[in-house]
Amino acid sequence: MNHLILGILPYFTVIIFLVGIGYRFYIWIKAPQPGAITLFPAPSGGADSFFAIVKESLLFPGLFKGDRFLWAAAWIFHVTLALIIIGHVRVFTDFPGLWAALGINADSMSAISGGIAGVTITICALLLIVRRLAILRVREISSFSDFMIMLLIMAILATGNAMRFGEHFDLNMTRSYFSALATFSLTSSLMPANQMFTLHFFLAQILIMFIPFSKILHFGGIFFTQTIIKKA
Amino acid sequence: MSDSPIIREKAVKAPAVEPDEKATTGPALRKQVTDACKAIDNGPRVLKLYMEMCARCGTCAEQCPVYQGEPTELRNPARRSDLIRSVFKKHMTVSGKVFGPLVGGRDFDGDMQRFVDAFYECTGCRRCATFCPMGIDNSVITRKGRAIVDKLGWTPERLQKVIDISLETGNTDGANQAALKETARFLEEEIADDCGVEVRIPYDVAGAEIFFVPPSGDLLVNPEAVMGIAKVFHKLGISWTLSSRAFDGANYGLFTGDDKSMKEDNKLYIDEARRLKCKTLMMGECGHAHRIMKFMMEKAKWWGDLPFEITNVLQFTAGIIEDGAIRLDKSANPDAVTYHDPCNFGRSCGIVEEPRRIMMASCADFREMTPNRHLNWCCGGGGGLSAMDDIYEFRMNVSGKMKLKQIDETEAKFCAAPCSNCKRQLAQLMEYHKRNVTIGGVHDVVYRALVL
Ligand code: SF4
Ligand code: SF4
Numbered sequence: 001m002n003h004l005i006l007g008i009l010p011y012f013t014v015i016i017f018l019v020g021i022g023y024r025f026y027i028w029i030k031a032p033q034p035g036a037i038t039l040f041p042a043p044s045g046g047a048d049s050f051f052a053i054v055k056e057s058l059l060f061p062g063l064f065k066g067d068r069f070l071w072a073a074a075w076i077f078h079v080t081l082a083l084i085i086i087g088h089v090r091v092f093t094d095f096p097g098l099w100a101a102l103g104i105n106a107d108s109m110s111a112i113s114g115g116i117a118g119v120t121i122t123i124c125a126l127l128l129i130v131r132r133l134a135i136l137r138v139r140e141i142s143s144f145s146d147f148m149i150m151l152l153i154m155a156i157l158a159t160g161n162a163m164r165f166g167e168h169f170d171l172n173m174t175r176s177y178f179s180a181l182a183t184f185s186l187t188s189s190l191m192p193a194n195q196m197f198t199l200h201f202f203l204a205q206i207l208i209m210f211i212p213f214s215k216i217l218h219f220g221g222i223f224f225t226q227t228i229i230k231k232a
Numbered sequence: 233m234s235d236s237p238i239i240r241e242k243a244v245k246a247p248a249v250e251p252d253e254k255a256t257t258g259p260a261l262r263k264q265v266t267d268a269c270k271a272i273d274n275g276p277r278v279l280k281l282y283m284e285m286c287a288r289c290g291t292c293a294e295q296c297p298v299y300q301g302e303p304t305e306l307r308n309p310a311r312r313s314d315l316i317r318s319v320f321k322k323h324m325t326v327s328g329k330v331f332g333p334l335v336g337g338r339d340f341d342g343d344m345q346r347f348v349d350a351f352y353e354c355t356g357c358r359r360c361a362t363f364c365p366m367g368i369d370n371s372v373i374t375r376k377g378r379a380i381v382d383k384l385g386w387t388p389e390r391l392q393k394v395i396d397i398s399l400e401t402g403n404t405d406g407a408n409q410a411a412l413k414e415t416a417r418f419l420e421e422e423i424a425d426d427c428g429v430e431v432r433i434p435y436d437v438a439g440a441e442i443f444f445v446p447p448s449g450d451l452l453v454n455p456e457a458v459m460g461i462a463k464v465f466h467k468l469g470i471s472w473t474l475s476s477r478a479f480d481g482a483n484y485g486l487f488t489g490d491d492k493s494m495k496e497d498n499k500l501y502i503d504e505a506r507r508l509k510c511k512t513l514m515m516g517e518c519g520h521a522h523r524i525m526k527f528m529m530e531k532a533k534w535w536g537d538l539p540f541e542i543t544n545v546l547q548f549t550a551g552i553i554e555d556g557a558i559r560l561d562k563s564a565n566p567d568a569v570t571y572h573d574p575c576n577f578g579r580s581c582g583i584v585e586e587p588r589r590i591m592m593a594s595c596a597d598f599r600e601m602t603p604n605r606h607l608n609w610c611c612g613g614g615g616g617l618s619a620m621d622d623i624y625e626f627r628m629n630v631s632g633k634m635k636l637k638q639i640d641e642t643e644a645k646f647c648a649a650p651c652s653n654c655k656r657q658l659a660q661l662m663e664y665h666k667r668n669v670t671i672g673g674v675h676d677v678v679y680r681a682l683v684l
Contacts, residue, residue: 027280028277028280028281031274031275031276031277031280032275032276032277033275033276033277033278034276034532035528035531035532037278037369037372038527038580038582039358039361039362039369039579039580040578040579040580040581040582040584040606041582041605041606042582056367060365062362062363062364062365062367063289063291063363063364063365065362065363065607066291066294066295066362066363066364066365067289067290067291067294067363070289070290070291074289074365132288135290136303137290137293137294137299137303137308138288138289138290140305140308140311141288141290141293141308141310141311141314142288143288143333143334143335143336144333144334144335145327145331145334145335145336146288148334213325213326213327214327214335215284215285215286215287215288217284217285218285218287218366221281221284221285221366222285222365222366222367224277224281225278225281225282225285225366225367225368226367228277228278228281228367229361229367229369230367
């Protein structure tokens with residue numbers, strides 16, 4: 001089982017994710033779009049349109065005007081998620097030279113910031129789930145998968161937080177594991193023998209594989225949809 | 233007129249569907265709807281994206297005039313769009329094929345009347361699109377839904393009639409050339425009576441600088457706007473003309489999703505503009521007509537490159553006011569007035585400041601509604617609903633509710649709405665709810681304030 005999740009599945013995850021996303025983007029680019037359906041106020045094109053699209057995608061100004069509570073929960077959720085993903089770089093490799101040059105203790109820094117981020121995003125995710133259940137106009141458009149995705153994310157966050165706040169987790173273990181995985185030289189002795197890690201990693205892989213086939217794809221699609229309405 | 237190729241083509245067109253085929257269930261109907269939803273896979277890109285991008289966040293419902301008017305499940309924009317989306321998901325996506333209803337993939341339930349009613353409860357106002365974090369414009373899905381409805385011959389009778397009349401006579405009121413000529417004479421007399429000056433309302437003048445295309449309602453029902461515009465042209469000494477064959481920019485193919493009739497209807501105007509050799513095709517106080525001319529026909533080059541420019545009378549008058557070319561007497565409009573942004577002018581054409589400039593220069597007490605401009609609430613009669621008397625109660629009590637509240641808050645006595653559909657809806661709304669507010673056009677106030 002461990003061998004399956006840690007030794008084989010990751011390759012499938014990467015392939016399914018990349019091919020899936022690439023295929024989806026290809027299909028969208030290929031689909032004919034006769035003209036823009038401009039929604040005003042709209043920039044006149046070129047750099048202005050580009051910045052408007054980037055702004056919409058990063059700050060959600062439309063949502064800010066439309067539903068302030070959702071904006072707060074969703075924006076903090078996404079920004080924290082981005083930070084957490086960036087923070088995960090240290091799971092794969094480390095930059096001791098950089099930390100020394102900056103004069104920071106990377107381990108205690110990431111313990112604090114990672115801890116805060118983990119708690120913050122869990123709260124946001126909870127708020128989003130409660131909102132989906134509590135507000136009729138959201139509940140009546142929610143399908144089973146909308147709840148499942150959130151539950152999956154909650155499980156990933158819970159196992160991640162457990163590692164963060166539980167007994168000390170040795171990142172050197174994951175670093176050597178991932179570098180072996182990347183160089184196709186994985187041996188069973190290099191597989192982390194930590195059940196929490198295995199579970200966390202397994203759930204994350206399920207989510208990643210599901211992205212090209214689910215609404216989570218919106219992180220890429222938003223550029224396409226915004227381009228169509230934000231160009232005069 | 234009867235030799236028009238447009239009418240001939242329409243006449244030989246077979247009736248879309250015989251009434252007895254209109255069963256509310258039946259495998260044939262179910263298959264046609266399913267196939268139409270599946271066809272979205274071939275584009276346009278925007279619809280393909282909308283089939284999969286919705287985050288199910290409910291923001292659109294919070295900002296939709298219909299859902300806010302009185303919420304029901306199918307008035308929830310995302311839910312209404314699901315009528316198409318769920319079929320597409322079930323048949324055209326990997327997740328839908330594998331997991332079916334668990335991911336929102338479902339077959340069409342066969343209830344065609346419900347399908348029709350749902351898509352004719354959206355006013356196509358695009359307010360949802362302004363707020364949707366995913367950039368989803370539910371009105372695009374609504375129009376697709378109506379196109380499916382149209383293909384199966386289920387377009388509401390009233391709207392189909394408007395289209396047929398328009399293709400036959402060139403205007404949605406079914407008026408003939410004689411009526412236009414008579415109206416022009418009558419309006420000239422009116423102006424002479426009101427102002428003591430002879431102001432011409434010319435038609436069919438080849439070589440005139442401006443070919444003016446109002447909505448026919450502005451000639452036949454609410455003529456003050458056209459009288460105001462005539463006064464402006466007179467004051468400036470500009471040569472302009474109406475056409476006795478083409479005097480109605482309204483084009484209901486936009487509303488029924490029938491691209492073919494929309495283009496047919498549009499062609500008459502382009503042909504007429506070429507025939508009259510005008511330099512400018514100036515659209516009147518009609519938002520959707522301007523949108524079709526400027527943002528659909530001209531942009532997509534339906535009829536190739538055009539030897540004239542297309543502008544709107546609101547832009548024109550705002551421009552000359554800025555230039556100081558006319559003098560307006562605000563005391564002619566002493567009452568509190570407000571301005572309703574028609575969705576098609578505001579969100580779809582970006583014409584929001586011009587009408588305000590005109591109103592403020594002509595009225596002593598101009599008041600904004602809140603919210604306004606591109607955030608304005610729809611009158612409740614958009615997307616052709618205004619013409620549908622069978623949903624009168626719905627328009628008065630549901631889709632028009634937010635607008636009524638907005639107008640009430642201004643305490644204005646006059647509300648300008650440069651759109652025949654908005655005007656009809658708003659006038660009915662005021663009457664139904666016993667409000668003492670007059671509804672008119674933007675150039676109505678110019679008519680009163682312009683000093684000749
Ligand atoms: S276009 Fe207007 S009426 Fe239709 S769903 Fe969107 S907000 Fe509601
Ligand atoms: S606001 Fe947009 S993303 Fe949210 S439910 Fe409505 S259509 Fe879907």
